[in-house]
Every structure is written in C-alpha cells, then in structure tokens.
Amino acid sequence: MQKSLKKYFPVFALPTVAAFCVSFLIPFVMGLYLSFCKFTTIKKVSFVGIKNFVAIFADEGFLNALWFTVKFTVVSVITINVLAFVLAYILTRGLKGTNLFRTTFFTPNLIGGIVLGYIWQIIINGVLKYFDVTITYSAKYGFWGLVILMNWQLIGYMMIIYIAGIQNIPKDLIDSAAVDGAGRLKTLTNVTIPMVMPSVTICLFLTLTNSFKLFDQNYALTDGAPNGETQMLALNIFKSFYNTSGSKGTGQAKAVIFFLIVGVIAFIQLVATRNKEVEN
C-alpha cells in the first residue's frame, strides 16, 4: 500500500504542509534570526549579535512582567486545581442532579478572553467603588482581579478532567478500602488521590501553560495599568512590537526567551508523563 500511496503527497499532505510553512515554520525561523537584529520594519534589518538579549535583561518592564507572570501562574495553578478538585470530589459522590451543576461550572470556559476581561473589569470596579478606587489604582488589585478571573474561567474545565479521573477509579478498589475499615478521609488520601494522579499532572500543566501564556484577559482587564505594573509577559512582548517607535528587535528577543521558558515547561511535562507511563 505504501508504494501506491506514496505519490499522493500533493493531494494528502501538501495543503497542510504549505499552510504550516507559511504560518509557522518560515515565521519561526525568521523570528529566530530577527531576534539578533535591529529593525523597525522587515525591509531595514541590521545584525547586532546578542545585543537585544543583553538589553532585555536590563529592561525593568520586562523583568517586572516576568516576575508578575511567575507569581500569577503559581497562585492561579494552586487555587484553580484545589478548588476544581474539591468540586469534582463533591460532584462524584452520587448526588442527584449533578449534571446541571457540571454544565453551569463549565460554561465560563467557553467565553473568550477579551469578553471575560471586560465582564470582570465592570464587576471588580463595582466592588472597589465602595473603597473609592478602581482596578487600575494599584497593581495588587489587577493581580487579584486576574487570579479571580482565571479561577472563574478554568475551574470548570479542570473539574471536568478531575471528574473523568475519579470516575475511572475501579469501584471495587473503593469498596475494598471500605471493607478494610478505611474511613472517608482515609479513602480520599490513600485511594482516590493516588489514583487520579494522571489527571493531576494533566491539569497542572494545562493551568500552568494557560496562565503563563495569558494575553487576552490581561489586555482587556487592566492593559498593564498602572504603569505597566500588571503586564504579563505576552502583553509586554506585544507592546514592544506594536507600541514602540524604536527597534522591534528587543520584542523578538523577548519572544525567544518566552518560547524557551514555555519549551522548558513542556519538556518537564513530557518527562513527567513518560515517568508515569513507565510506572504503570
């Protein structure tokens, strides 16, 4: 079959491969090269070596965005996963009508980031009005606003994955734990949690990458205000491309660093899932 199929490359693979080259492969290689260049438009490019990379590590805005992103990611990964697991645990205890709750909790996940940002801007500003401030008054408000928004959006999604994980635990395992005299808490810590570890890994990395790469929500909620203090990395990179009259080389260099960090996270994930597979 291979032989007769082989000459069909233009029919089967070419459209996807061509589109992939135009929208990913060529821009990626160009982007790598441009991170070592000084340019305002692509027509006037001069090679400057690692100057851009030296410059961005002296750029306070960038370092601040990096730190803000890390803090935000850690806090939202923990809160989202804990709350999602608790909800999933409650919803898998055989109550009636849980489907309705599942549907409700999952809904925010389908709403786009820009719209989410504006929904929460009005609500958070409405609450802060009682203290006579707005969300752009202090970076603290922007930070917790983003955390709340992200929780609201992702808890339902992670909950669904945890529910699938919990439902996959063989019933007899839980029953035999009960026969052996394990209480509800013991069963939770010694049977349920170890058995859903694969789901935990998935959810941790999904929330990790989603939080780390966040753009739309950040853009709509605070747009980095005040003074760019609530800028996350993706927004900081965006602004160094489109809100600058100077060289865009630094923006591209920031993007390369961003890519490397995300790459490391993905690599860790790969190793973590591989190890799990070996254990099983």
Add this chain to the structure above:
Amino acid sequence: MNISAWAAAAVAVAAGVAVIVVLRLISKRFKAARNGILYVVLSAVAVVFLAPVAIILLNSFKNKLYILDNPFSLPDSTTWTGLDNYIEGVGKTGFLSAVGWSFFITIVSVGVIVLCTSMCAWYITRVKNRFNSFLYYLFVFSMIVPFQMVMFTMSYLASKLHLSNPYGIVFIYLGFGAGLSVFMFSGFVKSIPVDIEEAAMIDGCSPIQTYFRVVFPILRPTAVTVAILNAMWIWNDYLLPSLILDTTKYRTIPIAVQMLRGSYGAVDWGHMMAMIILAIVPIIVFYLTCQKYIIEGVVAGAVKG
C-alpha cells in the same frame, strides 16, 4: 449595596458556615442532611458562577451614565434605557457583520482543518520514511511554540502573500491548527489496523477512495474532538485576526468588542454590556445543544494534547 450591606453579607456567610459546621456535627449519620448541605454549597457556587453574566445582563439595559455608579443595582425608571444600548452598540461596532465573519471564519477554518489535517496525518503515518517522521515531529514541536514568537513575522508574511482577508486567514488557521490536529489524528490512525485499508485497495479502491470510504469514517470520533477544540479556539481568538485582518473592513466578534475601548480609553459601558451579552449568546446556544460532544471533546483533547 453599600458597606453595611457587605457587612451583612459577610455575617450571613459566617452564619451559613456555622450552620453547616453544626449540622455536620449533628448529622454524621444522616446522609440526607449531609446531601442537603452539599446542595446548598453547590448552589452557592453555581450562583457565583452565574452572577457575573447576570450582572452584565442587568446593566445592558441601563443608561451608560449609571452603570459605573453601581453595577449591582437593579435597573429602575431613571436608569432603564430598554434596548438602546443594543441598537446603538450594534450600529457603532458593525456587530452584525462581525457575527457573520466570525461564523464564516470559524466554520470554514474548522472544516478545512478537519479535512486537510486528517488526510495529512493519515499520509505521514502510513507512508513511513525519514521526511514524514521529521514532518510529524515538526508538527508536534509547533504545539509548544507560543504565538508571540511568530506573531510579528507571520503577520508580515501574511500581508506580503495577500492573506489579510477572511479567506486568507483560513489558510493561516490551517497552518496554526495543524500541530494539535495532526498530532491527534496520527495518534488515532496508529491504532487502526492497516489490513482494512489494504483490503480496500486490493478490491480496487484508489488511495483517495480508500481514504473517504474507509479511513475517514473510522476517524470520525477524533474528527469531532478536533473540530470542537479548533472551533472554541478560533471563535474566541482575538490577537491573530486583529493582526492579520484589515479591521476597518473585516471584524470578528472579539475585535468588535475590543474596538469599543476606543483609542483614548473612554469606554461606552452601556454599549459594552450589550455587546458582551450578544457575544455570549451564540456560545451558550452552541454549548447547550452540543454539550455532550463539547465536554467529551475537551476531556479527550486534554488527555491527548
């Protein structure tokens, strides 16, 4: 609502917690009571999940002057403006054409992605050579590269190639969706026994007939997952279309909403509330009609992706 109302709310919550603790102590043996508590907790959480959208809906009927004053008050005879926000907002943002383009771009892109990437995945999985396995790893690699890495160069290339319109963007989405989609289809193709396809070919099917008559029907469950994941992404995507499309001519819904912010930060919150509601309605309708597929698709996508 004012400070004292918040204090009252806090007291109510504290009282609720106290009641729950006491009931728990009493009801250790009474399953019904415990379930009752769980229902109360779940309902409270459900209210928290629905309240934001309900608040936006209420405010969409208020005059813009009163929204920021107190977004939590019900509309009354002074603040009520009926459907004015909707009518003006739709006119100002070109919302109807944005809805049209959003539907067009999402449906066509998803169709093209499902068709092209499933064919591509079948080809590179079945024809085993170095080039194809290299392609496969490139697709997988592209999944981890954040959009910011390629956004500047990609939008430059797209405008050079005259792809800055709703038809060209389909091609761009095919390229961007290729990573995850090829990866998911390939995973499934590997689990299908080759014998079925070989039998079809021996019986005289050309590769194209084999694909459409034998392979694609088997791939259907994965195709549904791929379609759902891509539809959710493309429908809500803001950055890519805002960079690629000429936004004076073509807007998608997220672009139309973002445009209300204006260049000086003066937002007409009345219009904003109405447009948010209009942006959410199609998603809710879609979700309620294909709920089962969406939830299954999301779980399958998370596990494989």
